[in-house]
Amino acid sequence: xxxxxTRIRLCATRDVDWNGALKVETGDLTLAVFNVEGAFxxxxxxxxxxxxxxxxxxxxxxxxxxxxxxxxFDLRTGAVVAPPCMIPLRTYKVIVEGDDLLIEx
Ligand code: FES
Numbered sequence: 251x252x253x254x255x256t257r258i259r260l261c262a263t264r265d266v267d268w269n270g271a272l273k274v275e276t277g278d279l280t281l282a283v284f285n286v287e288g289a290f291x292x293x294x295x296x297x298x299x300x301x302x303x304x305x306x307x308x309x310x311x312x313x314x315x316x317x318x319x320x321x322x323f324d325l326r327t328g329a330v331v332a333p334p335c336m337i338p339l340r341t342y343k344v345i346v347e348g349d350d351l352l353i354e355x
Contacts, residue, residue, distance in 0.1 A: 255354045255355065256354070256355055257345065257352050258276055258277070258352060258353050258354075258355055259350050259351070259352050260274045260276060260281065260283055260292065260353060261274055261283060261351055262349050262350060263285075263290065263349055263350070263351050264349065265283075266283050266284070266285040266290065268288070269285060269287065269309060270285055270309065271283065271284045271304070271305040271307070271314075272305060273295050273303065273305035273306075279294075279355065280295045280296065281293065281294060281342070282294070282304045282305035282314070283305075283351065284309060284314065284325055286309070286311065286325065290344045290346060290351055291312075291325040291326065291341065291344060292342040292344050292353050293314070293323070293325060293328060293339050293340060293341050293342070294339060294340045297316040297318060297321065297335065297339075298323075298330075298335055298336075298337035298339055299316065299318070299321050299334055299335040299336070300318055300319065301318060302316035302317060302318035302319070302321075304316060312324055312325045312326050313325070315332065316335070320332065321333060321334050321335030322335070323338070323339040325341070328341040342354065342355060
């Protein structure tokens with residue numbers, strides 16, 4: 251069975267600070283958009299460990315550290331890189347089209 255994917259525009263690329271993050275709500279998704287040296291990554295905003303909002307976390311290269319209990323994830327894969335997080339973070343395929351930043355979901 252094939253899976254239907256929808257492209258969703260999240261923001262303009264210039265809306266996301268260099269080496270920063272932006273929280274975007276669209277439909278029933280709350281996402282964190284990251285700009286790492288001009289490369290964009292999108293994940294769920296909610297930390298898999300608790301109430302932390304990852305767009306408010308500490309970005310260090312491709313690692314986002316949750317400001318609640320300092321768990322951390324690799325933005326490229328969603329893999330956990332520091333406890334107490336145990337569940338990987340959902341990531342989304344990012345598409346840059348002109349000045350627009352989209353995901354496939
Ligand atoms: Fe993010 Fe606990 S809520 S590490």
